[in-house]
Amino acid sequence: MKPSIETISIIGAGALGSAYGGLLYDMDMRSVSFVAGGNRFERLRKEGVIVNGKLYFIPVVLPEDPSAPVDLIIVAVKHHHLDDAIRDMRNRVGAETNIISVMNGIESEERIGAVYGIEKVLYAVSVGIDALREGNNVNYTNQGKIFFGETRNAFLTDRVERIQVLFDKAGIIYETPPDMMRIMWWKFMINVGINQASAVLRAPFLVFQTSGEARNLMESAMWEVIRLSEKAQVNLTEEDIRRFNEILPDLNPQGKTSMLQDVEAGRKTEVEMFAGKVIALGIKYNVPTPVNQRLFELIKKIEAKY
Numbered sequence: 001m002k003p004s005i006e007t008i009s010i011i012g013a014g015a016l017g018s019a020y021g022g023l024l025y026d027m028d029m030r031s032v033s034f035v036a037g038g039n040r041f042e043r044l045r046k047e048g049v050i051v052n053g054k055l056y057f058i059p060v061v062l063p064e065d066p067s068a069p070v071d072l073i074i075v076a077v078k079h080h081h082l083d084d085a086i087r088d089m090r091n092r093v094g095a096e097t098n099i100i101s102v103m104n105g106i107e108s109e110e111r112i113g114a115v116y117g118i119e120k121v122l123y124a125v126s127v128g129i130d131a132l133r134e135g136n137n138v139n140y141t142n143q144g145k146i147f148f149g150e151t152r153n154a155f156l157t158d159r160v161e162r163i164q165v166l167f168d169k170a171g172i173i174y175e176t177p178p179d180m181m182r183i184m185w186w187k188f189m190i191n192v193g194i195n196q197a198s199a200v201l202r203a204p205f206l207v208f209q210t211s212g213e214a215r216n217l218m219e220s221a222m223w224e225v226i227r228l229s230e231k232a233q234v235n236l237t238e239e240d241i242r243r244f245n246e247i248l249p250d251l252n253p254q255g256k257t258s259m260l261q262d263v264e265a266g267r268k269t270e271v272e273m274f275a276g277k278v279i280a281l282g283i284k285y286n287v288p289t290p291v292n293q294r295l296f297e298l299i300k301k302i303e304a305k306y
Contacts, residue, residue, distance in 0.1 A: 002096070002158055002159075002162060004162060004165060004166070005071040005072050005098075005162050005163065005165070005166045006031060007031060007033075007068075007070040007071050007072070008024055008031055008032045008033075008070060008072045008073070008074060008166075009032075009033055009034070009035050009061065009070045009072075009073050009074070009089065009092045010024075010032065010033070010034050010035070010074045010076060011034075011035050011074070011075045011076065011077060011085040011088060011089055012075065012076035012077035012078075012081070013034050013036065013040070013044055013049055013136075014076060014077070014078070014133055014138075015129075015131035015132070015138050015140075015261075016076040016126055016129065016131065017034070017074070017076035018049040018056075018131075018133070018136075018138040019051060019129065019131050019138055019140055019143070020074060020076070020102075020170075020172060021034065021049065021051075021056065022049070022051035022052075022054065022056050022058075023170045023171055023172055024170050024172075025056050025058050026170070026171075027169050027170040027171070032058060032059075033058060033059040033060065033061045033070075034058055034059070034060045034061070035060075035061050035062075035063055035088050035092060036060055036061075036062075036063075036088075037063045037064075037088060041060055041062055043136070044058070044060045044136075045057075045060050047136050048136065049136050050136055050137045050138065051138050051139075052138070052139055052140065053139075061092075063087070063088035063089075063090065063091065064091065065091060066091065067091075068094070069091070069092055069093055069094025069095075069096075069097050070092050070094075070097060071096065071097065071098070072097070072098050072099075072100070072163065072166070073089055073092055073093065073097060073098070073099045073100075074100055074101075074102060075089070075099065075100070075102070075103060075108065075112065076101075076102050076103065077103065078103075078262075078268075078270060079103065079104065079105055079108075079270045079272065079273040080268055082103065082111060082112075086111065086112055086115050086116075089116075093116050097116075097120060098120055098121075098122060098162075098163065099112055099116065099120050099121050099122070100121070100122045100123075100124040100148055100163070101121070101124060102124050102125065102126040102146065104187070104188075104195075104273060104274070105188060105191075105270070105273040105274075105277065106184050106185060106188050107273070107277075109121045109122075109123055122148055122149060122150065122159065122160065122163070123148065123149060123150070123151060123180040123181070123183075123184060124146055124147065124149075125146070125147050125148075125183060125184060125187040126144060126145070126146050126147075127144050127145055127146075127147060127187055127190070127247070128142055128144030128145055128247050128250070129142060129143055129144035130142045130144070130205065130251045130252040130255035131255075132252075132256060133261060140252075140255075141252045141255070142250055142251060142252065142255075143172075143173055144173070145173045145174060145175055146167070146173070146174045146175075147174070147175050147176070147183045148160075148163065148174060148176060148180070149176040149177065149180050150180065151180055151181055152178065152179060152180070153176050153177065153179075153180065154178060156176065160176055164176065182234055182235075182236070185225070185229050185232070185234045185236055186236060186240050186243070186244075188225060188274075189222045189225040189226065189229075189236060189241075189244075190222070190244050191270075191274055192221050192222060192224075192225050192274045192275065192278055192292065193218040193219060193221045193222035193225075194208060194218050194248075194257055195257045195258065195259040195260075195270075195274060196221060196259060196271065196274055196275060196292075196295045196299060197214060197217045197218040197221065197295075198256065198257040198259060198260040199257070199259040199260050199262075199263045199269060199271075199299055199302065200217075200295060200298050200299065200302075201214060201217070202260065202263070202264075203260070204253065204254050204255060204256050204260070205248065205251040205252060205253055205254075205255045205256070205257075206253035206254065208248060209248060209249055209251075209253060215245075217291075219241055220291045221275075221278075221291045221292055221295060222241055222244075223241075223291075224278055224282070224287070224288075224289045224291055224292055226238070226240070226241075227287050228278065228281045228282065228285060228287055228289075231281075231285035231287060232281070232285070258270075259271075259274075259299075263299075263302055266306040268303060269299055269302075269303060271295075271296055271299040271300065271303075274292075274295075275292040275293070275295045275296035275299070276296060278292040279292055279293055279296060
């Protein structure tokens with residue numbers, strides 16, 4: 001195995017970036033830094049991030065900083081900030097750098113790989129974390145799990161094993177499944193359902209834990225992803241919805257999806273990456289997607305009122 005991963009850069013200091021940054025900093029304060037420019041650079045340097053009540057002054061590096069590349073980059077930004085993130089990580093990418101994206105959706109790996117080489121990118125999704133962010137304050141009661149790996153993981157590659165060792169040291173819960181593409185679509189299905197339904201209903205997890213009507217809306221959007229997955233030869237099933245419903249009761253009842261947090265804060269949502277992607281795939285595969293079409297329209301109306 002190659003030398004262990006010693007240096008990590010995180011692009012994005014939102015809920016996920018801060019949560020994982022805190023865990024890595026607790027492991028070794030010299031190992032991790034944020035990459036940020038402009039006002040974000042100054043704000044992170046002066047205010048730090050507060051994770052579950054603990055203040056962290058994680059080092060912040062400007063995108064143009066000429067210091068050495070890092071061993072691992074974790075991308076944790078919103079869909080509409082990905083192009084900026086790809087640009088900002090330029091000086092942190094070296095010959096031995098690996099990149100994982102814990103972003104929502106099923107596109108970020110290909111977009112990052114198109115610039116830096118897909119051989120540097122591992123597939124990853126974060127499932128089940130119930131982090132709430134207000135300003136620089138992030139709180140979570142359930143860390144959830146990062147699923148990551150190569151497209152197929154019948155055997156573990158050297159770079160997967162190195163990241164597993166790092167996550168074990170940092171206390172980051174993970175799993176490396178045999179088929180990462182199926183997991184990517186599973187997480188996409190989850191987000192299309194609960195993120196969008198929560199944004200339209202203004203509903204925390206409690207509503208989905210207790211209301212059959214809310215779950216019906218969520219699941220109707222998920223079923224459109226299942227039907228698309230059959231055309232894409234990923235083949236999600238009703239069992240994949242049940243699998244998420246087994247996770248749902250463990251989420252903080254007062255917790256909120258990232259899209260609901262965006263709506264409440266008056267921020268642009270990721271609806272183009274969720275319903276927008278479903279609608280586009282529906283056109284590609286000639287599969288009707290009326291639920292996601294309606295959710296798209298409703299969320300765009302919400303955004304228009306900001």
